[in-house]
Amino acid sequence: MVAHSMASGMSSSASARSFGPAASSERVLLRLLQPPGRSERVTHIEVVPARLATTAPWPGWLHPDVIEAYARIGITRPWAHQVEAAQHAHAGRSVVIATGTASGKSLAYQLPVLHALTAASAVGRTRAPAGTSSSGRLDPPTALYLSPTKALAADQFLALEELRLPAIRAATYDGDTAWEERAWVRTHANLVLANPDLVHRSLLPSHRQWAAFLRGLQFVVIDECHSYRGVFGSHVAQVIRRLRRVAAKYGANPVFVLASATVSEPAVSASRLVGLDVAAVTADASPRGASRFVLWEPPLVELGGAPIRRSAVAETADLLADLVADGVRTVAFVKSRRGAEAVALAARRALDAVSGELGWRIAAYRAGYLPEERRALERALRSGAILGLAATTALELGIDVSGLDAVLLAGFPGTRASMWQQAGRAGRDGQESIAVMVARDDPLDTYLVHHPEALFGRPVEAAVFDPDNPHVLGPHLCAAASEWPLEPDDLSLFGPTAPDVVGDLVARGFLRARPAGWFWTKRERACELADIRGTGGAPVRIVDDATGQLLGTANAATAHATVHTGAVYLHQGETYLVGDLQVDDDVALVALAAVDYFTTARDITDIKITSTARTTLWGAAEVSFGSVEVTTQVVSYLRRRVGSGEVLGEQPLELPQRQLSTRAVWWTIGDRELAEAGFVWADLPGAAHAAEHASIGLLPLVATCDRWDIGGVSTALHEDTGRLTVVVYDGYPGGAGFAERGYEAASLWLTATRDAIEACACESGCPSCVQSPKCGNGNEPLDKAGAIRLLNTLLRDAPARHPGPALARALTAPTPR
Numbered sequence: 001m002v003a004h005s006m007a008s009g010m011s012s013s014a015s016a017r018s019f020g021p022a023a024s025s026e027r028v029l030l031r032l033l034q035p036p037g038r039s040e041r042v043t044h045i046e047v048v049p050a051r052l053a054t055t056a057p058w059p060g061w062l063h064p065d066v067i068e069a070y071a072r073i074g075i076t077r078p079w080a081h082q083v084e085a086a087q088h089a090h091a092g093r094s095v096v097i098a099t100g101t102a103s104g105k106s107l108a109y110q111l112p113v114l115h116a117l118t119a120a121s122a123v124g125r126t127r128a129p130a131g132t133s134s135s136g137r138l139d140p141p142t143a144l145y146l147s148p149t150k151a152l153a154a155d156q157f158l159a160l161e162e163l164r165l166p167a168i169r170a171a172t173y174d175g176d177t178a179w180e181e182r183a184w185v186r187t188h189a190n191l192v193l194a195n196p197d198l199v200h201r202s203l204l205p206s207h208r209q210w211a212a213f214l215r216g217l218q219f220v221v222i223d224e225c226h227s228y229r230g231v232f233g234s235h236v237a238q239v240i241r242r243l244r245r246v247a248a249k250y251g252a253n254p255v256f257v258l259a260s261a262t263v264s265e266p267a268v269s270a271s272r273l274v275g276l277d278v279a280a281v282t283a284d285a286s287p288r289g290a291s292r293f294v295l296w297e298p299p300l301v302e303l304g305g306a307p308i309r310r311s312a313v314a315e316t317a318d319l320l321a322d323l324v325a326d327g328v329r330t331v332a333f334v335k336s337r338r339g340a341e342a343v344a345l346a347a348r349r350a351l352d353a354v355s356g357e358l359g360w361r362i363a364a365y366r367a368g369y370l371p372e373e374r375r376a377l378e379r380a381l382r383s384g385a386i387l388g389l390a391a392t393t394a395l396e397l398g399i400d401v402s403g404l405d406a407v408l409l410a411g412f413p414g415t416r417a418s419m420w421q422q423a424g425r426a427g428r429d430g431q432e433s434i435a436v437m438v439a440r441d442d443p444l445d446t447y448l449v450h451h452p453e454a455l456f457g458r459p460v461e462a463a464v465f466d467p468d469n470p471h472v473l474g475p476h477l478c479a480a481a482s483e484w485p486l487e488p489d490d491l492s493l494f495g496p497t498a499p500d501v502v503g504d505l506v507a508r509g510f511l512r513a514r515p516a517g518w519f520w521t522k523r524e525r526a527c528e529l530a531d532i533r534g535t536g537g538a539p540v541r542i543v544d545d546a547t548g549q550l551l552g553t554a555n556a557a558t559a560h561a562t563v564h565t566g567a568v569y570l571h572q573g574e575t576y577l578v579g580d581l582q583v584d585d586d587v588a589l590v591a592l593a594a595v596d597y598f599t600t601a602r603d604i605t606d607i608k609i610t611s612t613a614r615t616t617l618w619g620a621a622e623v624s625f626g627s628v629e630v631t632t633q634v635v636s637y638l639r640r641r642v643g644s645g646e647v648l649g650e651q652p653l654e655l656p657q658r659q660l661s662t663r664a665v666w667w668t669i670g671d672r673e674l675a676e677a678g679f680v681w682a683d684l685p686g687a688a689h690a691a692e693h694a695s696i697g698l699l700p701l702v703a704t705c706d707r708w709d710i711g712g713v714s715t716a717l718h719e720d721t722g723r724l725t726v727v728v729y730d731g732y733p734g735g736a737g738f739a740e741r742g743y744e745a746a747s748l749w750l751t752a753t754r755d756a757i758e759a760c761a762c763e764s765g766c767p768s769c770v771q772s773p774k775c776g777n778g779n780e781p782l783d784k785a786g787a788i789r790l791l792n793t794l795l796r797d798a799p800a801r802h803p804g805p806a807l808a809r810a811l812t813a814p815t816p817r
């Protein structure tokens, strides 16, 4: 038996496990289906068969010390894909390994790295080890490991320590590293574990202090590389280009080893990320137990006479309570912080109602908690003290929750890669497992639970990001120039738009052109210009007014809508009211309050088309992609009753406008075609608005985003086009690649949108089709039938009218099984 617990650390606690081979996933499913009315909620069961492991001998070149170290922790034969990836890297070819959760990707990149560091130490400094600098210097090789989260780097560090290899001097280096320790790391560590933020803000700006490390840089490992998507992905792609340029100045030309979740075309995304050719290893040879993936649609419930779907949060809470009552160790992944808190709270209440014993064994976990709180929860889950955890996707990365029996997904997590990643948390070590995805009442989830082929019939999307976004590129070119003057030859590294962007930076006084190249001559640190997490500024701190305690943080870009004065904020199942959002100080003061409502913000959004990059004609309809200027102002908020969502009242807010220049996809239809289709003027606003909502909901089908990453505006007559226009835009400065993807897959995307609305069982529009939870207009006006007619008019001359074959063509990669 090969024990692969490398990346994850320890998966030994068997104490609280009551669901072993004796209780199959089928039995757990039957248990969930017991209560009356449950079985009709299952729309699909995908049985994923067990897979046997394929092992391979250790590579012949591998240093015996490394083989021995693995033997000590119980690994005697690696899996075939691990050896395949290691072979590429050892031979100097950059490689991405894209296999399932818990398939031992860590070992794959550890082999070449640990070998190189160990072999160099064994030969001492008598000769330069293969693959280091061509300058002929005798620099010992080094390696840099990058992960998107500190927690993952910390786990990797522990796994490396466990190997006890004397030649490996590993160290984590992040914002928390003590000052005196930093100097030691820079000069002595040969394997540094960090995150892209650190490279961006510290390593590159002070590269002279890292000179020895950079001269020896032989490998750069990029873990969880699929998480570099959207604007964050664009930034990280530029940080890596800067790293490659600076390393080259020191004579190093590192090999990149990337680890990814299973995605389509991993080599394409990885090459885009690092700017080099990358080989891909995708054949997963690790074993896995059989699993059941269940698609679940909550029942219809009456609300003020109109039937709507019960919320995924309420449904997930019930399932979590049932599983915990049976001793099944379960994590429920919930999209939002608020949702995770609500699932934990409701499941706890449900259990307390039947027995006072179990409620406390359920907890909530999400980003924004302080590190101590997070660690304590992780420990409790590992020990079995906690049986059920409601988590946001923050838990998806970097934290070991091995040994789970079941995973609940409250809603589609936005990408199929994330879906498999989350489901893969259950059933390690060849156990059987079950995953249940509960549909939210939105168009995408509703479409997916009724089109299982879109989830299981091949599709795992590529990570979407745009390294050439000029808003992203400009700050990085400034940072690059401050690190080392930019020369004309450098520009090709930064992509085709770099020369134009440099020209613009010179014109605006950011860079100065001199004979030797472009210089950064300002006093400020150039790296401060780029906010690589793309959150649009410092996070807003959420502080308990009574105690002064920091409860968490909120994203600056959305703070107006989430922690405005009067907003309800949930923390560990407690409800707080925001007493005061201090916009200039980035602080929201909150106070405990027992309220039975939640809040949603309303805004006024205005959009201006500033330039059109591309246009496709579908008969008289036009689909375009280009740049827009969006102005948004949060003007009021609604109080809604918990559970039903019924509106209790509206309060005005006075907040400043926010500007966003970004990229968008939009479509227009001429007046004549509208008249021919039987539309009268009064029908148009509701039809366009409903089509806009549903299309925002369905865009994640073709792009790796979720509906909160994008926004939309619809109008019966837009002043920039002179026609009926529906715009969908990226919610980040300069765009994130989502709208562009929507433009490229417009026919598939908008056909699926039409089909989703048409298939919805409701009479005149509901959250599963045309209503939107983030509508700044309170979902007024909406015309469901009009939206179908409008989309039919739009699609009449579109190239592919049937989503089936188009979808099949778009989905090329194998599913991770």
Ligand SMILES: [Zn+2]
Residues within 6 Å of the ligand: 760, 761, 762, 763, 765, 766, 767, 768, 769, 770
């Ligand atoms: Zn509906």
Ligand SMILES: [Zn+2]
Residues within 6 Å of the ligand: 689, 693, 772, 774, 775, 776, 777, 778, 779, 780
């Ligand atoms: Zn709306």
